[in-house]
Amino acid sequence: MEVKQEILTPMKVEKTNGNVPTPPPTTTTTTVMDDDLFDDEASPPQPNKKLKAENGSIKKLTPTPKPAPVTPKPTAAVNGKKPIPKKKPVDSSSDSDSSDSSSDSDSDSSDSDSDSSSSDSSSSDSDVPKKKPISKIPNKPSGTVSKTSKNSPKTTTTTTTTTTTVKSKPAPKVKPEQSSSDDSSSDSSDDSSDDSSSDSSSEEEKPKKKPSKKPAAVKKEITVKKETTTTTKKTPVKKEVEVKKETKTTTTKKVKKEESDDDGEDEKTTTKKKTTTRKRKLKEEEEGEEEEEEGVNKWWDKEDDEDDGTKWTTLIHNGPVFPPAYVPHGIKFMYDGKVVKLTPKQEEVATFYANYLETDHVKKQAFKDNFFKEFKGLLTSEQKEIVKKMDKCDFSHIHTHLKTKKEQRKARSKEEKDAETAEKKKIQEKHGFATIDGFKEKVGNYMIEPPGLFLGRGQHPKTGMLKQRIMPSDVTLNIGEGEVIPPSPIPGEKWKEIVHNNTVTWLAFWRESVNGGFKYVWLAPSSKIKGQADRKKFEVARGLKNCIGDIRKGYQKSFNDESTEKRQLAVALYLIDFLALRVGNEKGEDQADTVGCCSLRVEHIKLESNNTITLDFLGKDSMRYLNTVQIREDAYKVLKTFVKGKKPTDLLFDSLTVTQLNNHLKKQMTGLSAKVFRTYNASITLQKELDKMDTKEFQSIDEKILFYNRCNREVAILCNHQKAPPKNLAETMSKIDEKIQELRDLQDLCRIKIGKTPKSQQEDIESREAERLPKLIQLAITNKKDKDKEKTDKEISFDVKAAFEKSRTLPDAKGKIKEKIAKYEEQIKKQEILKTGKDELKTVALGTSKINYLDPRITVAWCKKNKVPVDKIFTKSLRDKFPWSDVGTDYIF
DNA sequence: ACTAATGACTCAGAAAGATATCT
DNA sequence: CAGATATCTTTCTGAGTCATTAG
Numbered sequence: 046m047e048v049k050q051e052i053l054t055p056m057k058v059e060k061t062n063g064n065v066p067t068p069p070p071t072t073t074t075t076t077v078m079d080d081d082l083f084d085d086e087a088s089p090p091q092p093n094k095k096l097k098a099e100n101g102s103i104k105k106l107t108p109t110p111k112p113a114p115v116t117p118k119p120t121a122a123v124n125g126k127k128p129i130p131k132k133k134p135v136d137s138s139s140d141s142d143s144s145d146s147s148s149d150s151d152s153d154s155s156d157s158d159s160d161s162s163s164s165d166s167s168s169s170d171s172d173v174p175k176k177k178p179i180s181k182i183p184n185k186p187s188g189t190v191s192k193t194s195k196n197s198p199k200t201t202t203t204t205t206t207t208t209t210t211v212k213s214k215p216a217p218k219v220k221p222e223q224s225s226s227d228d229s230s231s232d233s234s235d236d237s238s239d240d241s242s243s244d245s246s247s248e249e250e251k252p253k254k255k256p257s258k259k260p261a262a263v264k265k266e267i268t269v270k271k272e273t274t275t276t277t278k279k280t281p282v283k284k285e286v287e288v289k290k291e292t293k294t295t296t297t298k299k300v301k302k303e304e305s306d307d308d309g310e311d312e313k314t315t316t317k318k319k320t321t322t323r324k325r326k327l328k329e330e331e332e333g334e335e336e337e338e339e340g341v342n343k344w345w346d347k348e349d350d351e352d353d354g355t356k357w358t359t360l361i362h363n364g365p366v367f368p369p370a371y372v373p374h375g376i377k378f379m380y381d382g383k384v385v386k387l388t389p390k391q392e393e394v395a396t397f398y399a400n401y402l403e404t405d406h407v408k409k410q411a412f413k414d415n416f417f418k419e420f421k422g423l424l425t426s427e428q429k430e431i432v433k434k435m436d437k438c439d440f441s442h443i444h445t446h447l448k449t450k451k452e453q454r455k456a457r458s459k460e461e462k463d464a465e466t467a468e469k470k471k472i473q474e475k476h477g478f479a480t481i482d483g484f485k486e487k488v489g490n491y492m493i494e495p496p497g498l499f500l501g502r503g504q505h506p507k508t509g510m511l512k513q514r515i516m517p518s519d520v521t522l523n524i525g526e527g528e529v530i531p532p533s534p535i536p537g538e539k540w541k542e543i544v545h546n547n548t549v550t551w552l553a554f555w556r557e558s559v560n561g562g563f564k565y566v567w568l569a570p571s572s573k574i575k576g577q578a579d580r581k582k583f584e585v586a587r588g589l590k591n592c593i594g595d596i597r598k599g600y601q602k603s604f605n606d607e608s609t610e611k612r613q614l615a616v617a618l619y620l621i622d623f624l625a626l627r628v629g630n631e632k633g634e635d636q637a638d639t640v641g642c643c644s645l646r647v648e649h650i651k652l653e654s655n656n657t658i659t660l661d662f663l664g665k666d667s668m669r670y671l672n673t674v675q676i677r678e679d680a681y682k683v684l685k686t687f688v689k690g691k692k693p694t695d696l697l698f699d700s701l702t703v704t705q706l707n708n709h710l711k712k713q714m715t716g717l718s719a720k721v722f723r724t725y726n727a728s729i730t731l732q733k734e735l736d737k738m739d740t741k742e743f744q745s746i747d748e749k750i751l752f753y754n755r756c757n758r759e760v761a762i763l764c765n766h767q768k769a770p771p772k773n774l775a776e777t778m779s780k781i782d783e784k785i786q787e788l789r790d791l792q793d794l795c796r797i798k799i800g801k802t803p804k805s806q807q808e809d810i811e812s813r814e815a816e817r818l819p820k821l822i823q824l825a826i827t828n829k830k831d832k833d834k835e836k837t838d839k840e841i842s843f844d845v846k847a848a849f850e851k852s853r854t855l856p857d858a859k860g861k862i863k864e865k866i867a868k869y870e871e872q873i874k875k876q877e878i879l880k881t882g883k884d885e886l887k888t889v890a891l892g893t894s895k896i897n898y899l900d901p902r903i904t905v906a907w908c909k910k911n912k913v914p915v916d917k918i919f920t921k922s923l924r925d926k927f928p929w930s931d932v933g934t935d936y937i938f
Numbered sequence: 939a940c941t942a943a944t945g946a947c948t949c950a951g952a953a954a955g956a957t958a959t960c961t
Numbered sequence: 962c963a964g965a966t967a968t969c970t971t972t973c974t975g976a977g978t979c980a981t982t983a984g
Contacts (some may be wrong), residue, residue: 494974502951549946557974563945564974578947630978641977665977666950667964704941720948720978768951777967890951892970897949920970922965 086133089847147778152913196833227760342484344573345580345929355547357572360524360550362479364531364540365566366472368495378447379439380432392443394511399443406500406508408670415509416498479568487569488552493520499559503667517541520555541928550574560635572923580929586718586724587938592714593725597622599713604679612683613701614709617642619680624672625726627665628719629717630703639663642719643703648693656681670765680922727760727898732938734759735907749913751882753904758885760894769891774883781880785873790814791853792869795862798855814853821845896923901930903938910934 049491111619175344264384314902373389374396387395400649406412417435424432432438457465458670476491491545501507517533517540524530526545533539553566556732568574574887603615620626621642640662649662658681659673676684685698703719710717734756772776790810793803802812822842855862901919905927916924 490973492973499950500975505975551946554946560975562975565946567947582948628978632977636976639976666975668951703979719977766950771967773967893950924972 055539063452068591144421211819215470261518263467313446320639335569342573343552343928344577357525357551358480358482359528360479360481360547360552361474361528362524362531364522364534365491365493365520365553366476367493367515367534374443374446376443380441381437382439385431387427391420391428393496394420395440396421396443396447397496399440400447401498402440402444406498409508411504411506412498412509415507419509419511430901479913481568481572481574484573486572486574489567491566491571493555494557494564501637503639503663505637507559510559515555520553522553523549523551569925570922571928576926576929583728583902583938586721586728588714589717589721589725590729590938592717593622596710596713601677604683609696610700610705613687613698614706616680616683616687617698617701617706618719619677622722623676624660624674625723625765626670627723628703628706637663637667639665639667641665641697643701643706645697646693647688647691647695647697650684650688650697652681652688654683658684664765668765668767700804706820706902723764724898726769727764727894728900728903728938730760730763731756731899733902735903737909740911746913746917749911750917751878753907753913753918754891755885756880757899759892760899761889761891764894764898766890767888770887774887778880778883781876781883785876785880787817788869788873788876792866792873794853795855795869797865799859818846818849821849895919896926900938903937905935906911906932906934 167437187543371389371393373392375392377384378387378392378395379385398420401407401412413435417438418436421429421432473491477488478485479488480486493515494512497512499505499507499510501514517538519541521542521544522530522540523544523546525547530540530543551565551567555564556562557564570576570579600615600622603611604619606612606615621628627641629644631644632639640646641664645660645662649660651659651661653659653673655675656678657673657675659671661669661671664670684697687699691697691699707718710719710721735753738749738752743749789804790813793805793810794814797802797807812911822845855865901923904918905915907913908918919927
C-alpha cells in the first residue's frame with residue numbers, strides 16, 4: 046500500500062538528487078503556541094510534521110495483547126506538491142501519545158524554567174557557555190556518576206552506565222619528557238628520520254613560497270615553519286630528532302592503548318574481526334583486558350584547558366596515506382564501434398566513468414557533459430579527431446571488467462581476506478594515530494581521497510568533473526615543532542609544506558581540484574580535541590536555555606519594528622527557532638541551488654489561510670524541506686509584507702544577511718549563533734519526549750528502545766533528517782504482511798479445530814492456504830542452489846509439501862492448541878512491531894541527530910534511569926565519541 | 939569601515955563493510 | 962551448518978556554518 050508513494054513524488058523530487066525521494070509531502074498543520082507560552086522559555090520548537098504526517102499516527106506499542114492493527118495510514122498525500130492545508134495529524138487511531146507530542150510540543154514550557162535552574166547543579170560544568178572556570182581536578186561530574194573511580198583498575202561500568210569507561214590508571218601526564226627506551230615506533234621513526242633529513246634538505250630548496258598562503262592563519266606567534274626553517278636547523282634537527290625519538294616513543298608507549306573499548310568486557314564491543322562471534326568475543330575480552338592495563342586520558346575529569354587559542358603543545362604523526370598508483374588493465378574502450386587505444390592516464394579516467402554506468406549519475410546530462418569535457422581534455426589531437434561525442438563512447442567493456450573484478454574480490458578466499466585486513470591494520474597502526482600532548486589519539490581520515498569523478502549532490506553544476514589525484518606535493522603537514530617529519534610516502538615527491546601551527550587542529554590539508562576547497566586530515570571524534578569541542582557545543586546550547594525566553598521576547602517585539610532590517614531579522618530568527626531551519630549562507634552559481642532561512646526566496650513560501658505557511662525548498666544536500674505549519678499571527682502578517690510585490694526569485698529576506706543575524710545573536714549571549722538553535726531545540730525536544738515515557742507501557746528493553754527511537758525520530762523530523770527509503774521496502778513490507786496473514790490463518794485453523802470461531806471466513810483461509818503451498822514449492826525450486834543440486838524438482842516439491850503439512854498438523858490436546866494460538870499471537874505481535882518500526886522510520890534518518898545534535902548526557906541519564914544498557918543505543922564509535930557523557934540519572938539538559 | 943574571500947570546523951546522506959538473522 | 966539476505970556500523974567525502982582576514 047503505501048508503497049508507491051515515494052515514487053510518485055512530484056517533480057520536485059527530481060530536483061533532489063535523483064535517488065533521494067523526497068519526503069513525503071503530506072503535511073499537517075501544527076498549531077502555534079500562544080504568545081504567552083511562547084514567551085516562556087519553554088516554547089516548543091516546532092513542527093515539521095511532514096514526515097510525521099506521512100504515516101499517520103504513531104502507533105502505540107501495544108504491549109498488550111491485541112496489537113492495534115497497523116494501519117498504514119493514509120499516507121496519502123502522496124504527491125506532494127501541495128499539501129493540503131490542514132490535515133489533521135493524528136488520525137483517530139493514534140493514541141494519546143502521539144497526538145500529544147505533536148501538538149503539544151509547545152505546551153510544556155514550564156519545565157524548562159525549572160530546568161534551567163536546576164541545570165547548574167547537575168553536571169559538571171555548569172557554566173554557561175564560554176569558558177568555564179571550574180576547577181576540580183578529580184572527577185568532576187558531580188552527578189551520580191557511577192563512573193569509574195579514578196584509580197580502580199578495571200572498573201567496569203555498570204551496565205547502565207555510559208560510555209566508555211575508562212580504565213584505571215591514572216592518566217598519564219602530558220609530559221613528554223622521558224628517558225629513552227625502546228621504541229615501538231621504530232620503524233616509522235627510523236625511516237622517517239632518514240628520510241626526513243633528505244626531505245628537509247630538499248625542502249630547503251624551496252623556501253620561498255611559504256609566506257604566501259598559509260592556510261592557517263598564523264596568529265600570534267605561532268611558528269609556521271616552512272622548509273626553510275627546517276632547513277636551517279637541519280643539522281641540528283637531526284640530532285634532536287634522535288633524542289626526541291626516544292622520548293617520544295616512550296611516551297607513546299605509555300599512552301598507547303588509550304583508546305579503549307572499555308566495555309569490552311561486557312559482552313559486546315564490536316571490534317571488527319572476522320572471526321566467528323564466539324571467537325570474536327574472546328578476542329575482545331582479551332583486548333579489553335590488555336587495554337585496561339594502560340592509562341587513558343580522562344580529560345573530561347580534569348579541568349578544562351583555558352581557551353587561549355592554542356589547541357595543542359606537541360603533535361606527532363606519520364602523515365596521511367596515499368592511494369595506490371593506477372594499474373592499467375588494458376580493457377578496450379570503443380568509440381562508434383571502433384577500438385580507441387588509451388594511455389594509462391586516459392584509461393584511468395575512462396574507468397572512473399565506467400564505474401558509474403549502472404547508476405543514476407550517468408542519467409544526468411551535467412555529469413556526462415562535465416566528464417566528457419575532462420576526458421577530451423586528456424586526449425591527443427589524433428584521438429580528438431575520432432572521439433567527438435559522448436554518446437558514441439562505449440565504456441561497457443571496462444564496466445564489465447570492473448564488475449568481474451568486484452565479484453572476484455568478493456569471492457576471495459579467507460586467507461586473502463585475512464591478509465588484507467592484516468595489511469590494513471598495519472597501515473592503521475602507523476598512520477592511524479597521532480600523539481598529541483603526549484597522548485595517543487586516533488586520526489579520523491588518514492587516507493588521502495583517491496582520484497575519481499566528483500559526485501555532487503542534487504543538481505550540482507560540477508558533477509562528473511575530475512577529482513585529481515593528490516600527491517605529497519599537494520599536501521601541507523602540520524606537526525609539532527622539532528618533531529620528526531614523516532618521509533614522503535612517494536619516492537621523488539616532497540611535501541608541499543610543513544607548518545607548526547598549534548592554533549588549529551588539522552594534521553594535514555590539501556586543496557581539492559574541483560571547487561578549490563580545502564580538505565583536511567583531522568583527529569577522530571574520540572579524540573580529546575574533538576570531544577572538548579563537542580561538549581562545549583552542548584554547553585553553549587544549554588546556555589541558550591537561559592536566555593531563550595528573552596531572545597524570543599525580543600524578536601517577537603521586533604516583528605513590528607519600523608526598520609525593515611529589524612523586522613526581517615526578527616522573523617528569520619523566529620523561523621530558525623521555531624522550525625529549526627539552518628541559517629542559509631549565500632552560495633555561488635557553481636553550486637547546487639539550495640537554501641536556508643536567510644536565502645529563502647519568495648517562491649519557497651506559500652501563505653495559506655489561517656496563519657499557515659508552507660515552506661518548500663531544497664536545503665543542505667538538496668534534501669527537500671516541505672512543511673505546512675501554522676505560525677504566529679503577527680509573524681504571518683509581517684511575512685505577508687515581505688512577499689508583497691516581489692518576484693518568485695526574489696529573496697524573502699532581502700534586507701538581511703547572515704552576518705547581521707549572527708552579530709545580533711552574539712550580542713544576546715556569548716557563543717551564540719544561528720546553528721545553536723538547532724542543537725538546543727533538538728536536545729530539548731529529546732529530553733521532553735523521553736520524559737513522557739509511560740513505564741507501564743514500555744517495560745521490556747526492546748520496548749524501551751522502541752520508545753527511545755520514537756523520541757529520536759521526533760528530533761529527526763524536526764531537523765528534517767531524511768534518508769532514501771530502502772530499495773526493497775515495498776517488498777519487505779508486503780512480506781511481513783503476508784507473514785502476519787499466515788500466522789493469523791494458522792491461528793484460525795487452531796481455533797477451528799477446537800471449535801472456536803475463526804476470525805476470518807473459513808473459505809478465505811482455505812483459499813489462502815491453497816495458494817501458499819505452491820508458492821513455497823516454487824520458491825524452493827528457484828532457490829535450490831548448489832546444495833540440493835542433485836535433487837529433482839519433484840523431490841523438492843515433495844519435501845516442501847511434507848514440511849508444509851507438518852507445520853499444519855495440530856496436536857489433539859486442547860491445551861496444546863491453545864498454547865499454539867498464544868505462540869502465534871506472540872509472533873504476530875513481533876511482526877507488527879517490526880512493521881510499525883519500519884514504516885515509521887522508512888524515510889527518517891536517526892543517526893545524524895544522534896551523532897550531532899543530541900546531548901549524549903540526556904541519553905545516558907535516561908538509560909540509567911530505565912536500566913537500558915547504553916550500548917543498545919550508542920554504537921561503539923558513539924560511546925568512544927562521548928566518553929564525557931557519564932552523568933547520573935538526574936542530568937538535565 | 940565595509941565587503942568579499944578565506945579558512946577551519948561541524949554536519950549529511952550514501953556507500954561500503956560487518957554482523958545478525960533467516961532458511 | 963552454510964549460504965543468502967537483512968540490518969546495523971563505519972567510512973567517505975560533499976555541503977553547510979561562521980569567525981577572521983584581506984582588500
